[in-house]
Amino acid sequence: MSIRVRYEKELRGVFDNLVLMCRYIEVAIEKSIKALTDLDYELAREVCEEDQLIDKMERDIEQSCLKILVMEHPLASDFREVSAALKMITDLERIGDQAHDIAEITTKLGEDGGSKLVNIPRMAAIVVQMVKDGVQAYINRDLVLARSLEKTDDKVDDLFRVIRSDLTALIRRDPDSAERAIMLMMVAKYLERIGDHAINIGEWVEYAITGSHPKKE
Amino acid sequence: MDERFNITVRGCDLYYGDLHALKNINIDIEEHAVTALIGPSGCGKSTFIRMLNRMNDLVDDCRITGEIKIGEQDIYAKGTDVTMLRKNVGMVFQKPNPFPMSVYDNVAFAPRTFGIRRKRELDGIVEHSLRRAGLWDEARDRLRKNALDLSGGQQQRLCIARALAADPKILLMDEPTSALDPISTGIIEELIDELELDYTIVIVTHNMQQAARISHKTAFFLLGEIVEYGRTEDIFTNPKDKRTENYITGRFG
Numbered sequence: 001m002s003i004r005v006r007y008e009k010e011l012r013g014v015f016d017n018l019v020l021m022c023r024y025i026e027v028a029i030e031k032s033i034k035a036l037t038d039l040d041y042e043l044a045r046e047v048c049e050e051d052q053l054i055d056k057m058e059r060d061i062e063q064s065c066l067k068i069l070v071m072e073h074p075l076a077s078d079f080r081e082v083s084a085a086l087k088m089i090t091d092l093e094r095i096g097d098q099a100h101d102i103a104e105i106t107t108k109l110g111e112d113g114g115s116k117l118v119n120i121p122r123m124a125a126i127v128v129q130m131v132k133d134g135v136q137a138y139i140n141r142d143l144v145l146a147r148s149l150e151k152t153d154d155k156v157d158d159l160f161r162v163i164r165s166d167l168t169a170l171i172r173r174d175p176d177s178a179e180r181a182i183m184l185m186m187v188a189k190y191l192e193r194i195g196d197h198a199i200n201i202g203e204w205v206e207y208a209i210t211g212s213h214p215k216k217e
Numbered sequence: 218m219d220e221r222f223n224i225t226v227r228g229c230d231l232y233y234g235d236l237h238a239l240k241n242i243n244i245d246i247e248e249h250a251v252t253a254l255i256g257p258s259g260c261g262k263s264t265f266i267r268m269l270n271r272m273n274d275l276v277d278d279c280r281i282t283g284e285i286k287i288g289e290q291d292i293y294a295k296g297t298d299v300t301m302l303r304k305n306v307g308m309v310f311q312k313p314n315p316f317p318m319s320v321y322d323n324v325a326f327a328p329r330t331f332g333i334r335r336k337r338e339l340d341g342i343v344e345h346s347l348r349r350a351g352l353w354d355e356a357r358d359r360l361r362k363n364a365l366d367l368s369g370g371q372q373q374r375l376c377i378a379r380a381l382a383a384d385p386k387i388l389l390m391d392e393p394t395s396a397l398d399p400i401s402t403g404i405i406e407e408l409i410d411e412l413e414l415d416y417t418i419v420i421v422t423h424n425m426q427q428a429a430r431i432s433h434k435t436a437f438f439l440l441g442e443i444v445e446y447g448r449t450e451d452i453f454t455n456p457k458d459k460r461t462e463n464y465i466t467g468r469f470g
Contacts (some may be wrong), residue, residue, distance in 0.1 A: 003469050075425055075453050075465045211455025 014064050014085050021057040022135040028054065028099035029194065033124040036106045036187065038119050040108050047103035054096035058089045065089075076112055077208070084208035088138065090203075091197040095131060098190040098197075107187055119166070120187055122160040126152065129192040130194045134201030136179050143209050149202035156195035163188040221288035222305070222386040224269060229283030230364050231264060233276065238264050240441045242283070246416040246434075251409060253428035253449065255290045255421075256438030257464065262421045265393075265438070266389040269419065287387065304331065307380035311392040313372035315364035317380070320347075320356050323364045323375055325404035327383035340381050349407050350378035372399025377408065388412065390420040395425065400410040406431050425465055429453045437461045 028047050035044035067084045068074060074082050129151055137146035167181040167188075207213040224246035231239035239261045246252050255260040264273070266462050271292060273279040285292050292302055304327070314329045315323050333339055343360070347353040352374040356367070373393060373397075380388060385470060394402040409431050428435050431442055431450060435444040437458075445452065445461045456462045 007467075073426060075429075076456050076462050078466045136442060 031104040044103040051100040058093040084204040130198035131215040144206035202209040225286040230428040251432040253432035260438040307385035321360040346378040346382040387417040
């Protein structure tokens with residue numbers, strides 16, 4: 001039974017906002033990929049605009065965490081939970097930026113820019129799930145799920161390598177497609193980075209639960 | 218001098234009559250370091266530190282078993298010079314308790330008790346002790362004034378100076394700042410930081426942040442037992458025992 005009622009309430013507020021921020025980010029990645037495959041410039045611009053909302057959510061959660069640190073002086077697992085949230089939102093915000101960057105590339109792609117893409121949407125689906133899993137692992141204190149992210153990321157890296165060799169082959173075959181290929185390569189790189197950020201999130205979840213950060217071991 | 222002032226406690230039990238107040242205490246307290254004792258009221262922290270300078274001898278029905286050593290000396294061995302023990306193991310209490318006499322006489326009390334009479338020597342000890350306690354600049358012009366006219370924070374530093382004047386090697390502090398405002402508390406915490414180079418310091422505190430700030434090791438007491446003892450950083454970020462976790466995060470059960 002807890003007697004830290006106010007603390008629990010404030011932490012619950014952070015949880016809720018994290019879930020909400022995570023939801024916005026999933027949507028941003030999905031929209032950015034849809035804008036890319038459909039060459040929907042309107043949708044791409046929407047993603048760019050909505051990134052400000054994600055940035056604001058980061059600042060709000062950051063403020064809530066700092067307030068908890070100052071007012072509640074959390075210790076032990078409480079302290080780890082709040083500091084993990086503070087670290088995670090930096091990764092989440094960067095993921096938002098990468099969705100924004102993908103959308104921005106879309107606005108610069110010419111006609112036929114993103115059509116017939118298979119592996120990029122596939123890669124995007126995996127990283128979206130990874131981000132979701134990272135945040136869920138935090139909320140549910142699920143160590144197994146947090147630790148599974150690293151393995152899932154191997155699939156992302158595999159797809160990245162496939163996309164890279166496909167695009168290299170495309171450039172060789174049709175030098176006129178080089179610019180488009182380079183832009184798609186950047187999209188793949190952004191998705192690959194999102195996977196890395198999701199791993200970071202998983203590592204902070206592990207710290208929150210166990211007290212040791214896998215990279216610092 | 219080779220004499221060591223680390224504290225070793227092995228298999229210690231303490232009873233007040235039928236009350237089993239400390240149970241199988243085992244702990245190694247390092248010298249030249251600050252060790253914090255935390256735990257809910259009545260868990261045995263104060264009883265424990267009072268055991269280290271045999272203050273419990275004054276309690277009629279108190280019985281102690283086990284071994285407590287300071288350096289190599291078993292302090293409960295027959296023939297132990299308790300006065301010398303208490304000279305080596307100074308104590309500062311929760312409420313500042315200056316004697317109702319002048320600032321000077323408070324600090325000179327212990328050296329006089331140990332036979333120092335020469336004024337110049339006493340003057341030197343008084344100044345040195347007040348300087349170490351960070352009170353000299355405020356008290357140098359008030360040495361003949363009654364100590365009870367000092368502020369609470371000054372009185373507590375005076376008590377520290379009084380303890381230091383006996384030239385102890387170990388300082389036991391029982392919630393030394395719980396009656397003080399944050400500024401006086403800050404001054405005393407800085408003082409403890411300086412003193413740790415020369416003394417073995419054991420401090421009882423209910424202020425978790427204070428324990429985290431000033432100590433290297435922390436022991437968590439509960440119901441007369443030491444539940445967990447380790448590096449302060451580990452205790453406050455990643456305690457091993459659920460009971461420690463519950464206590465320091467303010468949860469029970």
